[in-house]
Amino acid sequence: MTPEGQALLGQGAAELGLNVEGQLPQFEQLLDLLVEANSRVNLTALKTESDIVLKHFVDSLSCLRGEHLDGAGLRVLDIGTGAGFPTLPLAIVRPDAAFTPLDSIRKKIDFVRSAAETLNLKGVTPLVGRAETLGRDPEHRETYDRVVCRAVAALPILAELGLPLLKPGGLLVAQKGPISEEELHAGRRAADEVGGRVTEVDAFTLPVLGDARTLVVIEKVGPTPKKYPRREGVPNQQPLF
Ligand code: SAM
Numbered sequence: 001m002t003p004e005g006q007a008l009l010g011q012g013a014a015e016l017g018l019n020v021e022g023q024l025p026q027f028e029q030l031l032d033l034l035v036e037a038n039s040r041v042n043l044t045a046l047k048t049e050s051d052i053v054l055k056h057f058v059d060s061l062s063c064l065r066g067e068h069l070d071g072a073g074l075r076v077l078d079i080g081t082g083a084g085f086p087t088l089p090l091a092i093v094r095p096d097a098a099f100t101p102l103d104s105i106r107k108k109i110d111f112v113r114s115a116a117e118t119l120n121l122k123g124v125t126p127l128v129g130r131a132e133t134l135g136r137d138p139e140h141r142e143t144y145d146r147v148v149c150r151a152v153a154a155l156p157i158l159a160e161l162g163l164p165l166l167k168p169g170g171l172l173v174a175q176k177g178p179i180s181e182e183e184l185h186a187g188r189r190a191a192d193e194v195g196g197r198v199t200e201v202d203a204f205t206l207p208v209l210g211d212a213r214t215l216v217v218i219e220k221v222g223p224t225p226k227k228y229p230r231r232e233g234v235p236n237q238q239p240l241f
Pocket residue numbers: 079080081082083084085086102103104105108129130131132149150151152161
């Protein structure tokens with residue numbers, strides 16, 4: 001990573017209240033792995049160092065706002081992790097948590113697995129699959145303390161995919177761009193339907209770039225009816241609200 005890239009990462013993290021100096025070698029390694037893998041397979045549209053540092057690394061770290069991911073030993077599922085975001089940056093700075101990055105696309109999870117191995121992120125267990133299937137699997141249903149997701153789907157869809165996987169009292173932390181009143185309203189109704197309640201809507205701007213982001217937190221306040229999640233593809237094709 002160039003000195004400029006290091007400075008952007010340091011500044012972005014500092015604006016989030018984080019000091020990542022000690023983890024700089026891991027971020028540098030992750031940047032190299034991503035650039036190298038992207039030259040072979042199309043993993044992510046972001047290709048320049050500054051884009052990767054700000055729009056992948058710092059953007060992923062913004063999921064730590066509000067301290068919803070603080071706490072030793074949390075089991076965290078990342079739905080639709082793609083090339084490992086937000087999981088990989090989060091796992092670098094939260095080595096005591098257990099992350100399960102999930103994606104339906106095998107080549108993406110192959111990259112996440114090899115990156116986690118190279119970076120020696122022992123708490124990361126990547127999985128190929130769909131959230132709808134996991135949500136019906138007794139080995140996964142109601143077993144996670146947190147579900148995170150970044151740039152995956154509209155809030156009502158995320159509520160249906162995420163809430164079945166949470167333990168009672170668990171939190172879904174959805175990182176999104178700016179969110180409309182309509183989406184938020186639909187998300188509140190969907191959360192209610194699947195045993196959740198929207199407890200926080202944190203609108204903020206991304207460090208350095210100033211792009212608008214929103215962290216929406218849904219707490220699991222009651223059981224999720226057995227009929228959810230519906231079968232693969234249905235939550236997207238026919239959102240609850
Ligand atoms: N979270 C990553 C990021 O921020 O860079 C990737 C975002 S990408 C736009 C959405 C990803 O979610 C895709 O890789 C897609 O395969 C995955 N995805 C969408 N719906 C899914 C589902 N129901 N189960 C598992 N993965 C899903």
